[in-house]
Amino acid sequence: MKTITVFKGDGIGPEITDAVIAILQAAKAPLNYEFFNVGAAEYERNGALIPKEAFTSFERTHVLLKSPITTPIGKGFRSLNVTLRNKYDLYANIRPAKSNDAVPTPFSHIDLVTFRENTEDLYVGVEYKINADTIHAIKIITRQASERIIRAAFEYAVAHGRKRVTCVHKANILKMSDGLFLSIFKEIAREYPQIESDDKIVDNTCMQLVMHPENFDIMVTPNLYGDIISDLTSGLIGGLGLLPSMNIGKDYAMFEAVHGSAPDIAGKHIANPTALLWSACMLLEYLGETQTAFAIRSAVDAVLAEKKYLTPDLGGTATTEQYRNAVIAHV
Incomplete structure (x- = not known):
């Protein structure tokens, strides 16, 4: 079992992280998880944007699944994404965009x-x-x-x-x-x-x-x-909700959705976790777990094709949890 670090982020971050972890567990991904709250909300609670323990975990596991983090516009602290990329020399940001026949474009x-x-x-x-x-x-x-x-x-x-x-x-x-x-x-x-x-x-x-x-x-x-x-x-x-990414360096790798923390819809249970889920699939492939990644991708394709449990950004009315459960059913 490989242990990975997970930053739950803020805004919609915790919601989509919970959905993705549930799907990974349903797919029996051979992973253990060390969870940390990071971002503006964590700063308000404990005075640190990223707790020292979170950095220590990433430096131990070398693999990070990171949910969106709010960055102030025009003021305040520097982007934590930029901070992480520079601190761990994650020099290559790789973002694949592949269409799905079930999503009209x-x-x-x-x-x-x-x-x-x-x-x-x-x-x-x-x-x-x-x-x-x-x-x-x-x-x-x-x-x-x-x-x-x-x-x-x-x-x-x-x-x-x-x-x-x-x-x-x-x-x-x-x-x-x-x-x-x-x-x-x-x-x-x-x-x-x-x-x-x-x-x-x-x-x-x-x-x-x-x-x-x-x-x-x-x-x-x-x-x-x-x-x-x-x-x-x-x-x-079809939108940012479908675009995954990975940030790769010589010694460390970080996987994250490209989209932001969407505080305007946080807590409404309508966020689309697909981008973070597909980022998790890239993480699995990075670790050599290609069969598990394939199983999850196939389950997502099936749910998108059925069109019964699509989140609002994809033209549906499903909640994050309904979408999660539909993917789990196919996994």
Whole structure:
């Protein structure tokens, strides 16, 4: 049995975490769990956003299933997601977007993967107040960080039989920073002649994704563009409630839903746990438990196809618990 750390988050975090853990247990996933409350609510209770014991647990288990955490906009503490990614050098944020025939969208057969560099770019949060009316933000791009995320994208393409890797950038304007990222991409692409490679400016990429998503396979991007583009790809498959992600480093791995904590619907029992559940499936695959992950994915597909127990974001009226129970019944 592998022990993993679980952060229950806040907002809808505890609700969807409870649903996911119940499904994992029903599927007999060979896991033990160490649970911790984190986020704004935990800070109000105990004066720490993430308890010391929670960090200690992750440093012991090396695997974390993390539910959404509220981040204040424009003030307050820094994103805990960013903190965790930097503290444990979780440099690769991998976000697969795959359509499901049971969820109606303008496009079918979407199968895209975004590789987002996770440790630098504007997300370093370095800002300077020049005067009362002027703020400067620093964008950081390094060869080391760029090389490892780009190589990770190509290695994933080889391992999973993918055909193309596209570099997304703004090197036409940011000639030094994004220019470095693009030049490193071209260097590494030459090492993988069996994989097609191309590059696109980020604004053109967004337009092309909503017109011809079939032309994309794997995209690799600096941090900010990856955040924006992966949210866009979630829209192609039915919304953020369906987009999982994993954050991988040399020694640690964190699995989380892409969406936020949705405090406006917290406690209403209508949150969709699918993104976190599919993130848990990625966790199982990371640990080599592919059969259990397949069983859960198949159960979710069956529930989505039946359309009887869909949460409101998917056009249904089911509660989180009704959806959970339907998945468990199929598992």
